[in-house]
Amino acid sequence: xxxxxxxxFGFILNxxxxxxxxxxxxxILFTILIKLIMLPLSIKQQKTMKKNVKLQEKMKVLQFxxxxxxxxxxxxMMDLYKQEKMxxxxxxxxxxxxxxxxxxxxxxxxxxxxxxxxIDKNQINTYIEQMKQDNISVSEAYSEIxxxxxxxxxxxxxxxxxxxxxxxxxxNFFGLDLSKIPQQNLSDWTxxxxxxxxxxxxxxxxxxxxxxxxxxKSEKEVIDVxxxxxxxxxxxxxxxxxxxxxxxxxxMMPIMSISISLVAPLGLAxxxxxxxxxxxxxxxxxxxxxxx
Numbered sequence: 001x002x003x004x005x006x007x008x009f010g011f012i013l014n015x016x017x018x019x020x021x022x023x024x025x026x027x028i029l030f031t032i033l034i035k036l037i038m039l040p041l042s043i044k045q046q047k048t049m050k051k052n053v054k055l056q057e058k059m060k061v062l063q064f065x066x067x068x069x070x071x072x073x074x075x076x077m078m079d080l081y082k083q084e085k086m087x088x089x090x091x092x093x094x095x096x097x098x099x100x101x102x103x104x105x106x107x108x109x110x111x112x113x114x115x116x117x118x119i120d121k122n123q124i125n126t127y128i129e130q131m132k133q134d135n136i137s138v139s140e141a142y143s144e145i146x147x148x149x150x151x152x153x154x155x156x157x158x159x160x161x162x163x164x165x166x167x168x169x170x171x172n173f174f175g176l177d178l179s180k181i182p183q184q185n186l187s188d189w190t191x192x193x194x195x196x197x198x199x200x201x202x203x204x205x206x207x208x209x210x211x212x213x214x215x216x217k218s219e220k221e222v223i224d225v226x227x228x229x230x231x232x233x234x235x236x237x238x239x240x241x242x243x244x245x246x247x248x249x250x251x252m253m254p255i256m257s258i259s260i261s262l263v264a265p266l267g268l269a270x271x272x273x274x275x276x277x278x279x280x281x282x283x284x285x286x287x288x289x290x291x292x
Contacts, residue, residue: 003115005104009034010115013108017116017168024173027267031274034101035282042279045094046286049209055080106260109268113144117167127151142181145265149179171267178267194269195261201276202258208283 012033017026035042058080066073113119127147131138138146148169171178175190182191261269 002100002103002107005100006107006111006115009104010108010112010118014116021168021170022173023169023171023267024176024178024270027178027270028274031271032278035275035278038097039282041094041097042282043286046283102256105271106264106268109265109271110142111144112148112169113167117169119167139184142265145179145181149177173270176266178265178270180266181264182261182266183263191266194266194273195258198261198269198273198276199258201273201280205276205280205283208280 009030013026013030016029016033017023020026020029059077062073062076062080066076108115113124114121124144124147127150128138128143131147131150136146136150148167148171151167152169152171176193177190180188180191182195185191261272
């Protein structure tokens with residue numbers, strides 16, 4: 001399944017790359033295009049987030065009221081979802097799509113000759129054998145990245161070689177080599193620029209999301225403060241447990257992405273960085289237009 005989507009994404013990215021003739025710029029435009037395609041889902045997700053914060057208040061009341069009757073609690077919660085016209089599994093769809101994107105684009109960046117350039121596997125193996133015969137290091141995990149790096153070097157030496165010019169992947173982006181992998185180039189400080197910017201943008205994105213949820217929640221509490229005050233003390237423990245669970249879930253994807261960005265080519269980290277920047281702008285804009 002991931003290979004199927006990697007082929008589609010590779011075709012789109014390669015088409016853009018052939019137009020702009022720069023891998024980094026192509027990734028930026030590709031990311032923006034994917035975000036535009038996903039915009040309807042983002043709008044729905046933002047609406048759901050706002051509704052869900054308010055729904056949580058009603059759910060806490062039910063959880064306290066029926067804490068000793070799980071069967072009744074489940075029935076009341078399902079009735080509440082129906083009443084509010086919300087799907088309790090709506091968040092799962094977004095998580096599944098994000099996971100598919102994560103793995104598929106990782107495949108595409110890891111194997112650019114296969115998924116972008118559609119180079120025959122036998123030809124790729126020939127390149128690998130030639131590099132090994134010339135005592136050029138080829139990694140098991142990122143052999144195609146090593147091939148691209150070597151072929152770009154050879155193209156500079158032999159600019160008129162038609163065979164070499166079939167591969168069009170200029171991975172130099174404002175002085176940064178997007179084929180480099182931080183884990184393999186620890187002494188090169190430039191490999192940390194994009195991952196560090198990505199980490200910063202991740203924390204900014206999480207902070208904005210938390211602030212939006214807190215704002216919506218506080219507005220609701222102003223209305224229900226009298227009613228909620230009576231049961232607040234008894235629900236503190238339950239609320240804390242739910243908050244910890246939500247916090248853990250919100251950290252899982254960023255931690256996974258940050259870990260992968262350190263062992264994957266910089267092109268992948270650039271995609272995630274641009275994706276975060278666009279997502280931050282998207283959330284701020286949508287928050288202005290989407291009302292409760």
